[in-house]
Amino acid sequence: MIDNQNYKQLEAILDSIADGVFTTDQNCNIAYFNKAAERITGVSREQAIGQKCFDVFRASICETTCALRKSIQNGQDIINFKVNILNSGGKTIPVSVSTSVIRDKGGDITGGVEIFRDMSTIEELRKEISNRCNFENIISKNREIHNILDILPDIATSGSAVLIEGPSGSGKELFARAIHNLSGRKGKYVAINCAALPDTLLESELFGYKKGAFSDAKKDKPGRFALAEGGSLFLDEIGDISPALQPKLLRALQEKEYDPLGATASVKTDARIITGTNKTLSDLVAQNVFREDLFYRLNVVRLSLPPLSRRREDIPLLIEHFINKFNAAKGKKIESVSERAMGVLMRYDYPGNIRELENFIEYAFVLCHGPVIKTGHLPKDMQTAAPEAPKRAGAPLSRAEADAILDALDKYNGNRMKTAAHLGINKTTLWRKMKKYGITFPVTAKR
Numbered sequence: 001m002i003d004n005q006n007y008k009q010l011e012a013i014l015d016s017i018a019d020g021v022f023t024t025d026q027n028c029n030i031a032y033f034n035k036a037a038e039r040i041t042g043v044s045r046e047q048a049i050g051q052k053c054f055d056v057f058r059a060s061i062c063e064t065t066c067a068l069r070k071s072i073q074n075g076q077d078i079i080n081f082k083v084n085i086l087n088s089g090g091k092t093i094p095v096s097v098s099t100s101v102i103r104d105k106g107g108d109i110t111g112g113v114e115i116f117r118d119m120s121t122i123e124e125l126r127k128e129i130s131n132r133c134n135f136e137n138i139i140s141k142n143r144e145i146h147n148i149l150d151i152l153p154d155i156a157t158s159g160s161a162v163l164i165e166g167p168s169g170s171g172k173e174l175f176a177r178a179i180h181n182l183s184g185r186k187g188k189y190v191a192i193n194c195a196a197l198p199d200t201l202l203e204s205e206l207f208g209y210k211k212g213a214f215s216d217a218k219k220d221k222p223g224r225f226a227l228a229e230g231g232s233l234f235l236d237e238i239g240d241i242s243p244a245l246q247p248k249l250l251r252a253l254q255e256k257e258y259d260p261l262g263a264t265a266s267v268k269t270d271a272r273i274i275t276g277t278n279k280t281l282s283d284l285v286a287q288n289v290f291r292e293d294l295f296y297r298l299n300v301v302r303l304s305l306p307p308l309s310r311r312r313e314d315i316p317l318l319i320e321h322f323i324n325k326f327n328a329a330k331g332k333k334i335e336s337v338s339e340r341a342m343g344v345l346m347r348y349d350y351p352g353n354i355r356e357l358e359n360f361i362e363y364a365f366v367l368c369h370g371p372v373i374k375t376g377h378l379p380k381d382m383q384t385a386a387p388e389a390p391k392r393a394g395a396p397l398s399r400a401e402a403d404a405i406l407d408a409l410d411k412y413n414g415n416r417m418k419t420a421a422h423l424g425i426n427k428t429t430l431w432r433k434m435k436k437y438g439i440t441f442p443v444t445a446k447r
Contacts, residue, residue, distance in 0.1 A: 020118070023102060026072060028053045033056070040095070040118050053114070058086040059097070071099040072112045076321040076417050079425070081265070082119070094119040136178035138171065142311035148175070148303055149235030156182035161182050161240075161253065163298045164276045166305030169355030172276035173236060175303060175370075179274055180232035186230025187271070191226050195237035201243055204261055207252075213262025227259055228271035238298065239279035241288065246291045251318050253297045266397045273298070308350040308357065315346055318354060322361040323373075333370040340410045344375055348386040372413050405430070 011034075014021050016273045020037035033048040041048075043056050066076045081097045100188075102111040129248050135149050155162060156179045158197070164172045172190060175314035180189040197205060208223030224233055234242075241249065252258040253273060257266040275298050284290035319342075323334055337345065341364075350356050364377040375383060404423065412418040422432040433439075 011166065011323050017046065018236075021113065022048065022057075023111055023113045024053050024072075024110065024201060028069060028072075028112075030056060031111065038115075040093065041085065041089065056088055056246065057114075058126065059083045059095075065141055067097050068099045068112045068114045071101050071125045071419045072109060075101055075109060077101075079416065079419060079437070081163050082376075085116075093122045125320045134182055136174070138174050138178060139315065139317050140314045141313065142306070142314050144306050145311065145314075148305075152178060155179060155194075155303075157184065158301070159183070160300040161272075161274060162274045162300070164279070164305065165277070165280070166278065168278045169353035170305045171354055172305060173234060175305065176234040176236075176274045176276060180234075180272075183232065183272065185231050185272060187229050187232070188227060189273075190228035190237060191234040192224050195240035195256065199245055200243045202241070203248065205259050206245075207248070207258045209261035210263050213260075217262065220260075223258075223260060225271050227266070227267045230270055230342055231272070233271040234274045235278065236276040237278065238275040239277040239281055239284055243289065243291070248293050250291065250294045250297060253294070265440060308353045312346060315357065316342070318357055319345065322358050326362060326365045330365055332365060333366075333371060334365065334368055334373060337373045337416070338375070338410050340406055341373055341378060344378060344386045346385055347348045348382060352442045370413050374410050374413075401433065402439065405433060405437065405439055 004111060011032075012424075014032075017034070018036055019039045020033070021034045022032055022037050023032040027152070030048050030051055031055055033043075033045045035045075037048070038044055041056060041058075046055045051070060054066065059066075067083075067110050068082050070076070071078055071109055077098070077100045079098045081099075081311040082094065082210055083097055084092050084094055086095055096119050097116045100113050104110050104420070138149065140146065140149075152175075162176075162179060164175050166172050176191070177189055192202075192205060194202060204221070206223050206225060208221050209217050211217055211219050212369060230396065235249075248258065248400045258271070259266050269399070281290055281295050281299065285292045285295050319337055326332065345360070352359070360378060360382060361373075363379055364373045367377040370375070405419070408422045409420045414423065416427050416430060420427045423430065425433075
Protein backbone atom coordinates (compact mmCIF):
# COMPACT_ATOMS: atom_id res chain seq x y z
CA MET A 1 0.00 0.00 0.00
CA ILE A 2 1.14 3.56 -0.69
CA ASP A 3 1.09 5.78 2.40
CA ASN A 4 -0.47 9.23 2.25
CA GLN A 5 2.84 11.09 1.88
CA ASN A 6 4.03 8.91 -0.99
CA TYR A 7 0.61 9.16 -2.61
CA LYS A 8 0.81 12.98 -2.49
CA GLN A 9 4.27 12.87 -4.07
CA LEU A 10 3.06 10.55 -6.81
CA GLU A 11 0.02 12.76 -7.40
CA ALA A 12 2.24 15.84 -7.65
CA ILE A 13 4.46 14.11 -10.20
CA LEU A 14 1.52 12.96 -12.33
CA ASP A 15 -0.04 16.43 -12.16
CA SER A 16 3.18 17.99 -13.45
CA ILE A 17 3.34 16.05 -16.72
CA ALA A 18 1.77 17.19 -19.99
CA ASP A 19 0.08 13.88 -20.80
CA GLY A 20 -3.35 13.01 -19.49
CA VAL A 21 -3.40 10.07 -17.06
CA PHE A 22 -6.29 8.25 -15.45
CA THR A 23 -6.68 4.92 -13.69
CA THR A 24 -9.71 2.67 -13.37
CA ASP A 25 -10.81 -0.41 -11.52
CA GLN A 26 -11.65 -3.63 -13.38
CA ASN A 27 -15.10 -2.28 -14.24
CA CYS A 28 -13.66 0.84 -15.90
CA ASN A 29 -14.69 3.18 -13.08
CA ILE A 30 -12.24 6.10 -12.86
CA ALA A 31 -10.18 6.14 -9.67
CA TYR A 32 -7.60 8.82 -10.52
CA PHE A 33 -7.58 11.75 -12.99
CA ASN A 34 -4.59 14.09 -13.36
CA LYS A 35 -4.56 17.81 -14.24
CA ALA A 36 -3.59 17.25 -17.89
CA ALA A 37 -6.56 14.90 -18.24
CA GLU A 38 -8.76 17.71 -16.91
CA ARG A 39 -7.26 20.19 -19.39
CA ILE A 40 -7.54 17.92 -22.44
CA THR A 41 -11.06 16.59 -21.75
CA GLY A 42 -12.49 19.71 -20.12
CA VAL A 43 -13.82 17.52 -17.29
CA SER A 44 -12.79 18.24 -13.70
CA ARG A 45 -11.26 15.60 -11.46
CA GLU A 46 -14.27 15.76 -9.14
CA GLN A 47 -16.64 15.13 -12.03
CA ALA A 48 -14.55 12.30 -13.48
CA ILE A 49 -13.76 10.15 -10.43
CA GLY A 50 -16.33 7.41 -9.97
CA GLN A 51 -17.64 7.76 -13.55
CA LYS A 52 -17.23 5.13 -16.26
CA CYS A 53 -14.20 6.07 -18.36
CA PHE A 54 -16.22 5.98 -21.60
CA ASP A 55 -18.64 8.58 -20.16
CA VAL A 56 -15.73 10.95 -19.58
CA PHE A 57 -13.18 10.11 -22.27
CA ARG A 58 -15.69 9.81 -25.14
CA ALA A 59 -13.22 8.37 -27.63
CA SER A 60 -14.04 7.05 -31.09
CA ILE A 61 -13.16 3.51 -29.89
CA CYS A 62 -15.05 3.48 -26.59
CA GLU A 63 -18.09 1.57 -27.76
CA THR A 64 -16.37 -1.06 -29.91
CA THR A 65 -12.61 -1.42 -29.46
CA CYS A 66 -11.76 0.23 -26.14
CA ALA A 67 -8.00 0.00 -25.72
CA LEU A 68 -8.10 0.05 -21.90
CA ARG A 69 -10.78 -2.65 -21.74
CA LYS A 70 -8.67 -4.82 -24.04
CA SER A 71 -5.61 -4.36 -21.83
CA ILE A 72 -7.60 -5.32 -18.72
CA GLN A 73 -9.06 -8.36 -20.49
CA ASN A 74 -5.84 -9.78 -21.96
CA GLY A 75 -3.15 -8.18 -19.80
CA GLN A 76 -1.30 -6.73 -22.79
CA ASP A 77 -0.12 -3.16 -23.27
CA ILE A 78 -1.30 -1.01 -26.15
CA ILE A 79 1.08 1.77 -27.20
CA ASN A 80 0.47 4.96 -29.21
CA PHE A 81 -2.99 4.06 -30.50
CA LYS A 82 -4.38 7.04 -32.45
CA VAL A 83 -8.00 7.98 -31.66
CA ASN A 84 -10.24 11.04 -31.50
CA ILE A 85 -12.04 12.16 -28.35
CA LEU A 86 -14.80 14.69 -27.71
CA ASN A 87 -14.05 17.20 -24.97
CA SER A 88 -16.74 18.66 -22.73
CA GLY A 89 -17.35 21.42 -25.28
CA GLY A 90 -18.00 18.95 -28.09
CA LYS A 91 -14.69 19.65 -29.86
CA THR A 92 -12.92 16.73 -31.52
CA ILE A 93 -9.34 16.30 -30.30
CA PRO A 94 -6.86 13.81 -31.81
CA VAL A 95 -4.95 11.92 -29.11
CA SER A 96 -2.40 9.14 -28.86
CA VAL A 97 -3.42 6.50 -26.30
CA SER A 98 -1.27 3.99 -24.39
CA THR A 99 -2.81 1.56 -21.91
CA SER A 100 -1.54 -0.94 -19.37
CA VAL A 101 -2.87 -2.94 -16.43
CA ILE A 102 -2.48 -2.45 -12.68
CA ARG A 103 -1.66 -5.60 -10.71
CA ASP A 104 -1.65 -6.35 -6.99
CA LYS A 105 1.25 -7.98 -5.16
CA GLY A 106 -0.05 -11.39 -6.18
CA GLY A 107 0.03 -10.45 -9.86
CA ASP A 108 -3.75 -10.29 -10.28
CA ILE A 109 -5.18 -7.50 -12.45
CA THR A 110 -7.00 -4.93 -10.33
CA GLY A 111 -7.52 -2.20 -12.90
CA GLY A 112 -5.94 -0.26 -15.71
CA VAL A 113 -4.06 2.94 -16.48
CA GLU A 114 -4.42 5.03 -19.60
CA ILE A 115 -2.01 7.74 -20.75
CA PHE A 116 -3.13 10.01 -23.56
CA ARG A 117 -1.34 12.80 -25.39
CA ASP A 118 -3.05 15.73 -27.11
CA MET A 119 -1.91 15.53 -30.75
CA SER A 120 -3.75 18.68 -31.92
CA THR A 121 -0.61 20.76 -32.46
CA ILE A 122 1.19 17.91 -34.20
CA GLU A 123 -1.87 17.21 -36.35
CA GLU A 124 -2.15 20.89 -37.31
CA LEU A 125 1.55 20.91 -38.21
CA ARG A 126 1.10 17.73 -40.24
CA LYS A 127 -1.80 19.32 -42.12
CA GLU A 128 0.21 22.49 -42.70
CA ILE A 129 3.11 20.46 -44.10
CA SER A 130 0.66 18.42 -46.17
CA ASN A 131 -0.87 21.61 -47.57
CA ARG A 132 2.58 22.90 -48.48
CA CYS A 133 3.24 19.63 -50.32
CA ASN A 134 -0.15 19.49 -52.05
CA PHE A 135 -1.03 22.08 -54.69
CA GLU A 136 -3.87 21.48 -57.14
CA ASN A 137 -3.59 17.71 -56.37
CA ILE A 138 0.14 17.82 -57.22
CA ILE A 139 1.84 16.16 -54.25
CA SER A 140 5.51 16.98 -53.86
CA LYS A 141 8.22 18.49 -51.70
CA ASN A 142 10.80 18.14 -54.47
CA ARG A 143 12.68 21.36 -55.27
CA GLU A 144 12.33 20.97 -59.06
CA ILE A 145 8.58 20.50 -58.77
CA HIS A 146 8.21 23.43 -56.35
CA ASN A 147 10.18 25.67 -58.70
CA ILE A 148 7.55 24.88 -61.33
CA LEU A 149 4.66 25.36 -58.89
CA ASP A 150 6.01 28.80 -57.94
CA ILE A 151 5.54 30.07 -61.49
CA LEU A 152 2.47 28.01 -62.40
CA PRO A 153 -0.09 30.77 -61.57
CA ASP A 154 1.76 33.20 -63.88
CA ILE A 155 1.89 30.60 -66.64
CA ALA A 156 -1.79 29.80 -66.17
CA THR A 157 -2.98 33.40 -66.54
CA SER A 158 -0.68 34.17 -69.47
CA GLY A 159 -2.85 32.38 -72.02
CA SER A 160 0.29 31.15 -73.83
CA ALA A 161 0.70 27.67 -75.27
CA VAL A 162 2.41 25.32 -72.80
CA LEU A 163 4.51 22.27 -73.62
CA ILE A 164 4.90 19.82 -70.71
CA GLU A 165 7.75 17.35 -71.12
CA GLY A 166 8.17 14.33 -68.89
CA PRO A 167 8.29 10.54 -68.94
CA SER A 168 5.07 8.53 -69.02
CA GLY A 169 3.36 8.43 -65.65
CA SER A 170 5.12 11.54 -64.30
CA GLY A 171 1.92 13.58 -63.89
CA LYS A 172 1.76 15.73 -67.04
CA GLU A 173 -2.03 15.80 -67.07
CA LEU A 174 -2.15 16.93 -63.42
CA PHE A 175 -0.07 19.96 -64.37
CA ALA A 176 -2.20 20.60 -67.45
CA ARG A 177 -5.37 20.50 -65.36
CA ALA A 178 -3.79 22.75 -62.73
CA ILE A 179 -2.91 25.31 -65.43
CA HIS A 180 -6.53 25.30 -66.59
CA ASN A 181 -7.92 25.57 -63.04
CA LEU A 182 -5.66 28.53 -62.28
CA SER A 183 -6.27 30.26 -65.62
CA GLY A 184 -9.72 31.62 -64.85
CA ARG A 185 -11.00 30.43 -68.23
CA LYS A 186 -14.74 29.74 -68.17
CA GLY A 187 -14.78 26.88 -70.68
CA LYS A 188 -14.12 23.20 -70.01
CA TYR A 189 -10.86 21.34 -69.60
CA VAL A 190 -10.70 18.69 -72.33
CA ALA A 191 -7.94 16.09 -72.80
CA ILE A 192 -7.05 13.60 -75.50
CA ASN A 193 -4.16 11.16 -75.89
CA CYS A 194 -2.82 11.58 -79.42
CA ALA A 195 -0.96 8.26 -79.30
CA ALA A 196 -4.11 6.26 -78.51
CA LEU A 197 -5.95 6.87 -81.80
CA PRO A 198 -5.17 6.17 -85.47
CA ASP A 199 -4.62 9.20 -87.67
CA THR A 200 -8.04 9.40 -89.34
CA LEU A 201 -9.92 8.91 -86.09
CA LEU A 202 -7.72 11.44 -84.26
CA GLU A 203 -8.54 14.10 -86.87
CA SER A 204 -12.28 13.64 -86.45
CA GLU A 205 -11.87 13.57 -82.63
CA LEU A 206 -9.96 16.87 -82.70
CA PHE A 207 -11.95 18.81 -85.29
CA GLY A 208 -15.30 17.00 -85.39
CA TYR A 209 -17.33 16.29 -88.51
CA LYS A 210 -20.52 17.27 -90.30
CA LYS A 211 -23.43 15.04 -91.11
CA GLY A 212 -22.71 13.10 -94.32
CA ALA A 213 -18.92 13.58 -94.13
CA PHE A 214 -18.65 9.78 -94.42
CA SER A 215 -21.06 6.86 -94.53
CA ASP A 216 -21.52 6.53 -90.75
CA ALA A 217 -21.81 10.27 -90.11
CA LYS A 218 -25.53 10.39 -89.37
CA LYS A 219 -25.37 13.74 -87.57
CA ASP A 220 -22.91 16.52 -86.72
CA LYS A 221 -20.34 15.69 -84.05
CA PRO A 222 -18.32 18.42 -82.30
CA GLY A 223 -14.60 17.73 -81.87
CA ARG A 224 -12.38 18.35 -78.87
CA PHE A 225 -11.58 21.88 -80.08
CA ALA A 226 -15.29 22.71 -79.99
CA LEU A 227 -15.78 21.07 -76.59
CA ALA A 228 -12.86 23.09 -75.18
CA GLU A 229 -14.12 26.41 -76.56
CA GLY A 230 -13.28 29.13 -74.04
CA GLY A 231 -11.40 26.54 -71.98
CA SER A 232 -8.27 24.42 -72.34
CA LEU A 233 -7.40 21.52 -74.64
CA PHE A 234 -4.66 19.16 -73.46
CA LEU A 235 -3.05 17.18 -76.27
CA ASP A 236 -1.06 14.45 -74.56
CA GLU A 237 1.75 12.59 -76.37
CA ILE A 238 1.84 15.26 -79.06
CA GLY A 239 5.10 13.79 -80.37
CA ASP A 240 3.12 10.87 -81.81
CA ILE A 241 0.92 12.98 -84.07
CA SER A 242 1.44 12.11 -87.75
CA PRO A 243 3.13 14.44 -90.29
CA ALA A 244 -0.16 14.53 -92.25
CA LEU A 245 -2.09 15.94 -89.30
CA GLN A 246 0.55 18.39 -88.14
CA PRO A 247 -0.29 21.15 -90.71
CA LYS A 248 -3.95 21.09 -89.65
CA LEU A 249 -3.02 21.45 -86.02
CA LEU A 250 -0.58 24.24 -86.91
CA ARG A 251 -3.37 26.14 -88.66
CA ALA A 252 -5.61 25.82 -85.58
CA LEU A 253 -2.84 27.29 -83.46
CA GLN A 254 -1.70 29.95 -85.91
CA GLU A 255 -4.95 31.11 -87.48
CA LYS A 256 -7.23 30.19 -84.57
CA GLU A 257 -9.51 28.29 -86.91
CA TYR A 258 -10.01 24.74 -88.21
CA ASP A 259 -12.15 22.76 -90.66
CA PRO A 260 -14.40 19.98 -89.36
CA LEU A 261 -14.53 16.98 -91.70
CA GLY A 262 -17.14 17.60 -94.40
CA ALA A 263 -17.52 21.30 -93.49
CA THR A 264 -17.80 23.99 -96.14
CA ALA A 265 -16.63 26.80 -93.81
CA SER A 266 -13.92 27.16 -91.21
CA VAL A 267 -14.70 27.37 -87.50
CA LYS A 268 -13.02 29.83 -85.15
CA THR A 269 -11.50 28.51 -81.93
CA ASP A 270 -10.60 30.09 -78.61
CA ALA A 271 -9.34 26.91 -76.93
CA ARG A 272 -6.08 27.34 -75.03
CA ILE A 273 -3.63 24.62 -76.13
CA ILE A 274 -1.53 22.68 -73.63
CA THR A 275 0.53 19.77 -74.91
CA GLY A 276 2.41 16.93 -73.26
CA THR A 277 5.09 14.59 -74.52
CA ASN A 278 7.36 11.84 -73.24
CA LYS A 279 9.72 12.54 -76.15
CA THR A 280 12.10 15.39 -76.88
CA LEU A 281 10.37 17.35 -79.64
CA SER A 282 13.55 19.17 -80.67
CA ASP A 283 15.09 15.76 -81.45
CA LEU A 284 12.05 14.87 -83.55
CA VAL A 285 12.46 18.16 -85.41
CA ALA A 286 16.12 17.31 -86.10
CA GLN A 287 14.98 13.92 -87.43
CA ASN A 288 12.45 15.65 -89.77
CA VAL A 289 9.48 13.81 -88.24
CA PHE A 290 8.03 16.85 -86.47
CA ARG A 291 7.46 20.25 -88.07
CA GLU A 292 9.76 22.97 -86.79
CA ASP A 293 7.12 25.70 -87.10
CA LEU A 294 4.62 23.61 -85.13
CA PHE A 295 7.25 22.95 -82.46
CA TYR A 296 7.83 26.68 -81.98
CA ARG A 297 4.08 27.31 -81.77
CA LEU A 298 3.77 24.71 -79.03
CA ASN A 299 6.99 25.58 -77.23
CA VAL A 300 6.12 29.05 -75.94
CA VAL A 301 6.34 27.94 -72.31
CA ARG A 302 8.04 24.64 -71.60
CA LEU A 303 7.87 22.69 -68.33
CA SER A 304 10.12 19.68 -67.75
CA LEU A 305 8.93 17.19 -65.13
CA PRO A 306 11.54 14.99 -63.46
CA PRO A 307 11.02 11.21 -63.24
CA LEU A 308 10.08 9.75 -59.87
CA SER A 309 13.62 8.35 -59.54
CA ARG A 310 14.81 11.98 -59.25
CA ARG A 311 12.24 12.92 -56.61
CA ARG A 312 12.46 10.01 -54.17
CA GLU A 313 11.62 12.29 -51.26
CA ASP A 314 8.07 12.35 -52.66
CA ILE A 315 7.60 8.57 -52.49
CA PRO A 316 6.35 8.48 -48.83
CA LEU A 317 3.97 11.39 -49.54
CA LEU A 318 2.59 9.67 -52.62
CA ILE A 319 2.23 6.36 -50.78
CA GLU A 320 0.21 8.08 -48.04
CA HIS A 321 -1.96 9.71 -50.72
CA PHE A 322 -2.60 6.40 -52.49
CA ILE A 323 -3.36 4.61 -49.20
CA ASN A 324 -6.00 7.24 -48.41
CA LYS A 325 -7.36 7.00 -51.95
CA PHE A 326 -7.70 3.21 -51.95
CA ASN A 327 -9.02 3.10 -48.38
CA ALA A 328 -11.90 5.30 -49.53
CA ALA A 329 -12.41 3.37 -52.78
CA LYS A 330 -12.14 -0.15 -51.36
CA GLY A 331 -13.53 0.33 -47.86
CA LYS A 332 -10.32 -0.76 -46.12
CA LYS A 333 -8.46 0.69 -43.12
CA ILE A 334 -4.83 0.28 -44.06
CA GLU A 335 -2.74 2.72 -42.03
CA SER A 336 0.85 2.52 -43.17
CA VAL A 337 3.73 0.64 -44.80
CA SER A 338 6.25 -1.39 -42.82
CA GLU A 339 9.85 -0.21 -42.65
CA ARG A 340 11.04 -3.12 -44.79
CA ALA A 341 8.37 -2.53 -47.45
CA MET A 342 9.09 1.20 -47.45
CA GLY A 343 12.76 0.42 -48.00
CA VAL A 344 11.92 -1.67 -51.07
CA LEU A 345 9.59 1.04 -52.40
CA MET A 346 12.23 3.72 -51.85
CA ARG A 347 14.96 1.78 -53.66
CA TYR A 348 12.98 0.80 -56.77
CA ASP A 349 13.74 2.80 -59.96
CA TYR A 350 10.13 3.31 -61.21
CA PRO A 351 10.43 3.25 -65.01
CA GLY A 352 6.65 3.75 -64.97
CA ASN A 353 6.96 6.67 -62.54
CA ILE A 354 4.05 7.75 -60.32
CA ARG A 355 1.54 5.60 -62.19
CA GLU A 356 3.67 2.53 -61.46
CA LEU A 357 3.89 3.38 -57.75
CA GLU A 358 0.10 3.75 -57.64
CA ASN A 359 -0.25 0.33 -59.26
CA PHE A 360 2.03 -1.22 -56.63
CA ILE A 361 -0.06 0.22 -53.78
CA GLU A 362 -3.29 -0.96 -55.43
CA TYR A 363 -1.76 -4.44 -55.81
CA ALA A 364 -0.81 -4.39 -52.11
CA PHE A 365 -4.40 -3.48 -51.21
CA VAL A 366 -5.58 -6.69 -52.87
CA LEU A 367 -3.32 -8.85 -50.69
CA CYS A 368 -3.16 -6.85 -47.44
CA HIS A 369 -5.86 -7.67 -44.89
CA GLY A 370 -4.30 -5.93 -41.89
CA PRO A 371 -3.44 -2.31 -41.10
CA VAL A 372 0.15 -2.41 -42.43
CA ILE A 373 1.42 -3.15 -45.95
CA LYS A 374 4.42 -5.48 -45.73
CA THR A 375 6.96 -6.72 -48.25
CA GLY A 376 4.91 -9.85 -48.94
CA HIS A 377 2.10 -7.65 -50.24
CA LEU A 378 4.29 -6.11 -52.97
CA PRO A 379 4.73 -7.66 -56.43
CA LYS A 380 7.52 -10.26 -56.48
CA ASP A 381 9.10 -8.97 -59.70
CA MET A 382 9.19 -5.46 -58.22
CA GLN A 383 10.98 -6.74 -55.10
CA THR A 384 13.48 -8.58 -57.29
CA ALA A 385 14.14 -5.48 -59.40
CA ALA A 386 14.72 -3.23 -56.37
CA PRO A 387 18.41 -2.98 -55.38
CA GLU A 388 19.50 -4.69 -52.18
CA ALA A 389 19.42 -2.56 -49.04
CA PRO A 390 22.85 -1.28 -48.01
CA LYS A 391 24.43 -3.32 -45.26
CA ARG A 392 23.99 -1.91 -41.79
CA ALA A 393 27.04 -0.47 -40.13
CA GLY A 394 28.59 -2.36 -37.24
CA ALA A 395 29.68 -5.89 -36.47
CA PRO A 396 28.11 -8.80 -38.41
CA LEU A 397 26.44 -10.05 -35.21
CA SER A 398 24.83 -6.65 -34.60
CA ARG A 399 23.63 -6.46 -38.20
CA ALA A 400 22.13 -9.94 -37.93
CA GLU A 401 20.35 -9.02 -34.68
CA ALA A 402 18.94 -5.81 -36.19
CA ASP A 403 17.74 -7.70 -39.28
CA ALA A 404 16.13 -10.39 -37.09
CA ILE A 405 14.24 -7.72 -35.14
CA LEU A 406 13.04 -6.06 -38.37
CA ASP A 407 11.92 -9.41 -39.81
CA ALA A 408 9.96 -10.22 -36.65
CA LEU A 409 8.34 -6.77 -36.52
CA ASP A 410 7.36 -7.17 -40.16
CA LYS A 411 5.94 -10.64 -39.50
CA TYR A 412 3.86 -9.56 -36.50
CA ASN A 413 2.64 -6.30 -37.93
CA GLY A 414 4.60 -4.18 -35.46
CA ASN A 415 3.11 -5.90 -32.39
CA ARG A 416 5.84 -5.53 -29.74
CA MET A 417 4.53 -8.28 -27.46
CA LYS A 418 4.40 -10.93 -30.20
CA THR A 419 7.74 -9.79 -31.64
CA ALA A 420 9.46 -10.07 -28.26
CA ALA A 421 7.93 -13.52 -27.65
CA HIS A 422 9.06 -14.69 -31.10
CA LEU A 423 12.61 -13.49 -30.40
CA GLY A 424 12.63 -14.99 -26.89
CA ILE A 425 13.18 -11.67 -25.11
CA ASN A 426 10.99 -9.43 -22.97
CA LYS A 427 9.37 -6.30 -24.35
CA THR A 428 11.70 -3.92 -22.49
CA THR A 429 14.73 -5.61 -24.01
CA LEU A 430 13.13 -5.39 -27.45
CA TRP A 431 12.50 -1.66 -26.98
CA ARG A 432 16.10 -1.10 -25.88
CA LYS A 433 17.51 -3.00 -28.86
CA MET A 434 15.23 -1.12 -31.28
CA LYS A 435 16.54 2.14 -29.85
CA LYS A 436 20.12 0.87 -30.09
CA TYR A 437 19.80 0.02 -33.79
CA GLY A 438 17.62 3.02 -34.69
CA ILE A 439 14.69 0.80 -35.68
CA THR A 440 11.24 2.35 -35.98
CA PHE A 441 8.07 0.59 -36.98
CA PRO A 442 4.37 1.60 -37.21
CA VAL A 443 2.71 0.61 -33.93
CA THR A 444 -0.72 -0.92 -34.37
CA ALA A 445 -3.39 -2.12 -32.02
CA LYS A 446 -5.51 -5.15 -32.77
CA ARG A 447 -9.02 -4.15 -33.72
